[in-house]
Amino acid sequence: MSKVLDEKAAPAARTRPFTTISGREIRPLYRPEDVKDLDYARDLGDPGQFPYTRGVHPTMYRGKVWTMRQFAGFGSAAQTNERFKYLLANGGAGLSVAFDLPTLMGRDPDHPLSLGEVGKCGVAVTSLADMETLFDGIPLGEVSTSMTINSPAAMLVAFYILVGEKQGVPQAQLSGTVQADILKEFIAQKEYIFPPRPSMRLIVDMIQYCTDHMPKWNSISISGYHIREAGSTAAQELAFTLRDGIEYVQWCVDAGMDVDSFAPRLSFFFNSHSDFFEEIAKFRAARRIWARTMKERFGAKNPRSLMLRFHTQTAGVSLTAQQPYNNVARTALQALAAVMGGTQSLHTNSLDEALALPTEEAVTIALRTQQIVADETGVINAADPLGGSWFVEKLTNEIEADALEYFRKIDAMGGMVAAVERGFPQREIGEASFQFQKAVERKEKIVVGVNDYVMDEKPMPILYIDETTAREQTARVEALRATRDNERVEKALAKLKDTARGSDNLMYPILEASRAYATIGEMCDALREVWGEYEEAPTF
Amino acid sequence: MDNDTGRKIRVVVAKPGLDGHDRGAKVVARALRDAGMEVIYTGLRQSPEQIVAAAAQEDADVIGLSILSGAHLPICERIVALLKEKQMGDVKLVVGGIIPAQDIPELQKLGVAGVFLPGASLQDIVDQVRAVAA
Numbered sequence: 001m002s003k004v005l006d007e008k009a010a011p012a013a014r015t016r017p018f019t020t021i022s023g024r025e026i027r028p029l030y031r032p033e034d035v036k037d038l039d040y041a042r043d044l045g046d047p048g049q050f051p052y053t054r055g056v057h058p059t060m061y062r063g064k065v066w067t068m069r070q071f072a073g074f075g076s077a078a079q080t081n082e083r084f085k086y087l088l089a090n091g092g093a094g095l096s097v098a099f100d101l102p103t104l105m106g107r108d109p110d111h112p113l114s115l116g117e118v119g120k121c122g123v124a125v126t127s128l129a130d131m132e133t134l135f136d137g138i139p140l141g142e143v144s145t146s147m148t149i150n151s152p153a154a155m156l157v158a159f160y161i162l163v164g165e166k167q168g169v170p171q172a173q174l175s176g177t178v179q180a181d182i183l184k185e186f187i188a189q190k191e192y193i194f195p196p197r198p199s200m201r202l203i204v205d206m207i208q209y210c211t212d213h214m215p216k217w218n219s220i221s222i223s224g225y226h227i228r229e230a231g232s233t234a235a236q237e238l239a240f241t242l243r244d245g246i247e248y249v250q251w252c253v254d255a256g257m258d259v260d261s262f263a264p265r266l267s268f269f270f271n272s273h274s275d276f277f278e279e280i281a282k283f284r285a286a287r288r289i290w291a292r293t294m295k296e297r298f299g300a301k302n303p304r305s306l307m308l309r310f311h312t313q314t315a316g317v318s319l320t321a322q323q324p325y326n327n328v329a330r331t332a333l334q335a336l337a338a339v340m341g342g343t344q345s346l347h348t349n350s351l352d353e354a355l356a357l358p359t360e361e362a363v364t365i366a367l368r369t370q371q372i373v374a375d376e377t378g379v380i381n382a383a384d385p386l387g388g389s390w391f392v393e394k395l396t397n398e399i400e401a402d403a404l405e406y407f408r409k410i411d412a413m414g415g416m417v418a419a420v421e422r423g424f425p426q427r428e429i430g431e432a433s434f435q436f437q438k439a440v441e442r443k444e445k446i447v448v449g450v451n452d453y454v455m456d457e458k459p460m461p462i463l464y465i466d467e468t469t470a471r472e473q474t475a476r477v478e479a480l481r482a483t484r485d486n487e488r489v490e491k492a493l494a495k496l497k498d499t500a501r502g503s504d505n506l507m508y509p510i511l512e513a514s515r516a517y518a519t520i521g522e523m524c525d526a527l528r529e530v531w532g533e534y535e536e537a538p539t540f
Numbered sequence: 541m542d543n544d545t546g547r548k549i550r551v552v553v554a555k556p557g558l559d560g561h562d563r564g565a566k567v568v569a570r571a572l573r574d575a576g577m578e579v580i581y582t583g584l585r586q587s588p589e590q591i592v593a594a595a596a597q598e599d600a601d602v603i604g605l606s607i608l609s610g611a612h613l614p615i616c617e618r619i620v621a622l623l624k625e626k627q628m629g630d631v632k633l634v635v636g637g638i639i640p641a642q643d644i645p646e647l648q649k650l651g652v653a654g655v656f657l658p659g660a661s662l663q664d665i666v667d668q669v670r671a672v673a674a
Contacts, residue, residue: 101557105585107558113558116614116615117558117559117611121559121609185560231567354659433566434566437571441662462640538582540553540581
């Protein structure tokens with residue numbers, strides 16, 4: 001009898017690979033000896049204590065729940081302004097602007113490459129005039145705003161400062177974040193305009209300006225999100241993001257800035273993917289690596305310089321067009337991982353985002369998902385609830401070791417700009433994404449509704465954006481060019497070009513050109529003339 | 541592996557428009573190459589004119605577009621018009637990406653020979669490209 005019971009209790013292990021979504025081998029059981037070298041004070045610390053593995057705040061979510069920040073933007077500035085007001089009215093605590101591709105690429109809506117792109121992936125913002133409409137009736141002194149913009153980040157920060165000025169809010173009072181992470185554009189998202197080195201100068205100038213004038217502004221959001229979406233593993237996301245961070249810090253230090261003057265305003269942005277424990281380990285490892293790097297490599301002394309604060313977005317790439325309601329479950333689990341990993345703010349994706357930009361109904365469910373995690377699950381009661389788990393601590397150590405190995409390789413290449421120029425992270429990610437796709441094809445990795453549990457279904461209603469915005473936006477910019485003081489615009493653009501040829505801070509001429517209602521295309525064209533455009537060698 | 545002229549199928553994989561998300565384009569390019577086709581990847585931000593010129597220069601059988609940004613209708617329309625203008629009507633156009641179901645009939649009406657949606661398997665894409673090139 002007992003023999004039968006034993007056999008039932010311990011069936012033979014199945015043969016499928018027991019690996020994480022990143023292909024990391026997981027053992028059947030973790031025990032105390034797996035983490036016997038772990039020293040609590042040295043490697044973990046209480047939340048709020050170096051090396052911040054367990055969180056950056058002593059009270060974590062008992063003090064303040066993460067900021068529920070839903071990324072939004074589509075069509076015209078007026079349409080997105082309405083969505084922003086809706087989100088704020090429904091418990092959203094901060095705004096997060098998605099710009100359309102012409103804006104992200106520094107093109108006006110009437111440029112040939114803008115064909116079909118205006119207002120599609122985000123809101124069309126061509127000049128300060130659109131920014132005024134976008135934030136109409138939204139008090140910039142009270143909300144915090146995150147702007148996902150990189151190559152022309154300096155221009156959009158200038159627009160935001162000037163809208164604040166018109167509302168009577170001084171720039172020192174503005175709070176928010178600009179992404180401005182150009183390195184991950186070269187690595188993954190590929191929305192670059194200028195070559196790497198002048199791009200870095202533009203970012204450093206902007207960080208310098210924000211450090212001098214905008215104490216409540218996060219001048220960069222060093223992003224792994226897009227690296228992961230492009231198909232990297234969890235460890236690659238962590239490694240490339242933090243190594244990008246090191247690169248920015250090094251460039252700012254080399255430009256003469258004191259590390260503790262700007263490092264407290266650096267922020268990070270990670271993906272929360274579907275592999276629950278691996279993601280939590282990634283977030284924990286991120287904090288520990290950053291704290292030690294800032295202390296040991298850069299000699300930072302201000303504790304805030306050592307704390308890795310981050311925003312998280314659930315994994316867009318994990319959403320399926322098939323059986324889209326399943327995406328609510330995926331997103332909820334990914335949100336839970338982000339919270340158990342100690343995120344400072346969170347965007348939850350909407351269920352229809354594999355099909356289109358989300359409808360208002362889908363966005364509401366996504367926001368409610370966060371509210372359910374915060375108010376119903378109880379996970380906010382104790383900080384770092386998985387700290388001390390043999391499995392999670394071991395995974396944290398493993399991912400950290402993988403990231404440090406990548407640091408060594410990239411350092412040996414001469415840093416991240418040099419690594420990007422030779423295509424190293426790009427190739428590593430391309431290989432990982434292909435391997436994952438092959439694993440899905442072989443059904444070693446199951447995607448519910450896609451390669452298993454498939455069924456017939458009817459299309460669901462989606463948000464459809466037609467070419468109306470393109471026509472209207474083109475008409476608006478034509479009217480602007482006809483009514484503004486064009487002499488002032490020309491003068492400001494000439495000054496911008498001069499500054500680009502020299503070494504003065506570019507933010508000042510960008511502010512002046514923005515104030516004169518120069519368009520984003522005109523300002524970027526001025527810089528293209530001086531710096532040229534970057535083209536990546538097409539390889540696959 | 542070969543089409544009726546007895547040579548390798550030649551595919552130009554292109555990313556038109558301003559979008560830089562090239563994961564799909566690259567994974568598909570690799571899968572087509574692994575399946576024995578001759579694949580030319582144009583790289584990012586190619587105008588319809590550049591894509592058609594690449595197809596002419598490479599003597600392509602198929603142009604495969606990857607579009608995730610919602611710009612598929614105006615871009616496909618332009619490419620089809622250019623193919624007609626240059627008397628390259630034998631070059632087949634397929635497109636993959638985030639494409640609303642309601643746009644598929646219009647793409648087919650334009651003459652797009654294949655539309656691949658999120659979740660399409662690499663094997664399906666390979667098989668269909670082979671079929672349209674035959």
